Amino acid sequence: MDEQTGSPDMATGSDRIAGDNIAAYASSAHSPTSESMMSGGSRNRKRSEVFATHESPYFFPAHQLYNVVSMDRSTSYTLKLAAKIDRGFFLASNDWTCYRRNYFQISACFFIPGLDTTQQPEVPCLLDYNGELLQVNRFLICIGAQIQNGDKAIELVQHTPKRDKGPQITPKRMPVRAGGDLSPGPTGLQPYVVTYERVQFKTATANNGKRRAAQQYYQVHVDLFAETDTGAQILVANLLSAPLVVRGRSPGHYADNEDDDAVAAAAAAAAGAGAPSGPGTSSSTPYPADERYPPASSSYRNDSISSSNGGDYSYYPNYGYNSSSYPYQSLGSASHMATQDYREDYHYNNNSGRHDSESYPASPLSPSGPHPHAYMTPQVQHGFSPAASGAASPDMYSPSGFPENGGGHYQYGSPTYPQYPQQHPQDQHHHYHQEGQQQLNGQYDSYNGGQQYDQETQDHATQLAGLRIHSPVSPSSPLIGSPTGVTPRRQSFSSALSSKKAGVGIAGDRSSIGSTRKTRSISMSGITKRAPSKTRTSRTVPATPTKEHHSNGGALGSIGGVLGGIGGLGGIGHGVKGLGISSDRIPENPMEDQQS
DNA sequence: TGCGACACATATCG
DNA sequence: TCGATATGTGTCGC
Known part of the structure; x- marks a missing residue:
């Protein structure tokens, strides 16, 4: 893609x-x-x-x-x-x-x-x-x-x-x-x-x-x-x-x-x-x-x-x-x-x-x-x-x-x-x-x-x-020998690794740097943990951007702007109260939206 | 057993 | 390189 x-x-x-x-x-x-x-x-x-x-x-x-x-x-x-x-x-x-x-x-x-x-x-x-x-x-x-x-x-x-x-x-x-x-x-x-x-x-x-x-x-x-x-x-x-x-x-x-x-x-x-x-x-x-x-x-x-x-x-x-x-x-x-x-x-x-x-x-x-x-x-x-x-x-x-x-x-x-x-x-x-x-x-x-x-x-x-x-593994599992390339996302291995020390972790172990927490998460995925920027091409129904939202009243308009411009929801670009899309984002502070 | 809450770890971006 | 951000997930207590 x-x-x-x-x-x-x-x-x-x-x-x-x-x-x-x-x-x-x-x-x-x-x-x-x-x-x-x-x-x-x-x-x-x-x-x-x-x-x-x-x-x-x-x-x-x-x-x-x-x-x-x-x-x-x-x-x-x-x-x-x-x-x-x-x-x-x-x-x-x-x-x-x-x-x-x-x-x-x-x-x-x-x-x-x-x-x-x-x-x-x-x-x-x-x-x-x-x-x-x-x-x-x-x-x-x-x-x-x-x-x-x-x-x-x-x-x-x-x-x-x-x-x-x-x-x-x-x-x-x-x-x-x-x-x-x-x-x-x-x-x-x-x-x-x-x-x-x-x-x-x-x-x-x-x-x-x-x-x-x-x-x-x-x-x-x-x-x-x-x-x-x-x-x-x-x-x-x-x-x-x-x-x-x-x-x-x-x-x-x-x-x-x-x-x-x-x-x-x-x-x-x-x-x-x-x-x-x-x-x-x-x-x-x-x-x-x-x-x-x-x-x-x-x-x-x-x-x-x-x-x-x-x-x-x-x-x-x-x-x-x-x-x-x-x-x-x-x-x-x-x-x-x-x-x-x-x-x-x-x-x-x-x-x-x-x-x-x-x-x-x-x-x-x-x-x-x-x-x-x-x-x-x-x-x-x-x-x-x-x-x-x-x-x-x-x-x-x-x-x-x-x-x-x-x-x-x-x-x-x-x-x-x-x-x-x-x-x-x-x-x-x-x-x-x-x-x-x-x-x-x-x-x-x-x-x-x-x-x-x-x-x-x-x-x-x-x-x-x-x-x-539940069928744990189908006898004819497509995964075996399948060229599909299935890769699991990052998953919790807490139990699986509960008996193992954090050092086992492929990623995520910072126990050695002062954290008392033993992170045992293993990243097996290709998932990007952060929403990628710059590439949105569709209207979205996002939860609220956070910093943007707070730091800039225009963010609301920006949201609407994107939505209106990209999403074509015209009108919503005027702000939260516009046409719904904006309001679909989740305001961190509901009052803020009410005031906007 | 599942959930909310909190916290830590890490990837990514600017 | 670093801070901010986003998000996966470990853990505790219920």
Whole structure:
């Protein structure tokens, strides 16, 4: 990847319009890992060498929940939603894993194939809402998480760099224009992308690790909302990530897996992404029969754009390990995304419409398809986003033409959010049941006070949703002999090394210089620990820059400036109260924002 | 067993 | 080279 993250030019380029502070901050929109790999920066060479590849959890194909048509109703638009997860995740025992304490970030965008959104990024259109045509004023993206089977929302939080000392927010919906492109490219400018930075899971998955109890999984979901002229925000498309394991704070719970991780990672790093196999890839993979883990198949098409990918699959609850099929969604882009018109290709009943040819990703790394590397986040560029690839410059995100431009009409996260309570997916308990569209239709239908997303009481059964027997190492682990190049991020080895002296540490031991603390962290990663500066190319939903924020009242404006200029959220550049983006950053001092 | 809080270590930037 | 910053993670106490 990637010039957009790595090019020094980016630092001084047009995307830096908002000033150094913010530009620097914003640069973290893309994986620092990637940056470290690609920037050629002298400081990170070693890491770059170590972490020569970049992988992240894939996303399943997006679902479009409603028809969207052109204003003249002559054309039906297909909304393509894309997302990628940057940093934070590594493969452990074939599971995409992260530490709850560590940050990850998610970038998302959408586009409309066949529509030149560079010419009309606002995409005037009508939403066919159960037969009623509603004018869409804009689109918004939000992220959330859930237990794999979808009955339980999992909170995500964003931090400021101050971490514990700073405020936390839940990811907010962010306006977005069509035409985004997550793929790295020479353009380097991808203003129509929303990036949520410094995201953490509020809670860890259950049964992480060594015991062969049912491993719980989470999934991140990315939701695309259409805001109608009445102000209603309707979920029109969404997509789910691969099942994710989130490790909590008890190292002993999973420390024994470190070896596995390391082995797997090392093997993968050495081998690359060649022969994919993954959880369930092999018939010998010990998944319970009742989980219906799909059989391996070579028929799965990575070309998710294709409608012929044999992609029958049950909807989210059964997506993934429990799915009757395992539609690997991977465009050859950083996005790990693909979109399908569910109307054509997908069945919501996980017991119906299956094709013999249906397939699933043979590996958490790679689909068992003709494009074994396609999922590799930054390494392969997809070709589906001509508009975005057109390198919309930051300027293209100028206020003009965008609904909220100049208006800054409401503030995300504001308690006085004028029209729609800012209820977030994670607050609303998605119901990604296989009943499919009808049910989905209702989950976000409107935020106009209906609040049908009541806080369901979560029963035990629900809690257990998303559990499966953990398979520490698949017999057909793709990591062994895989050329994928999986490299785990820096991980906690506290337990594993508890009996070892700090000196064992590959890095981090300063016990000899007066510290009483025995640091035993081992850096195995190529992760850059600091958000890279100068290279942000997408709108972000950052937690607050700290020093910038405090030291310079203009920082707020700068943020907005970047967002407005790069992100195209026009209007928000006027400050925190502008249009939400600014407010999405977490003020270290809430009062400060109130006063600004 | 998991979490909040605190603190240390280290990479990166200016 | 150094200070500031960001972030991974060790540790304690609950």
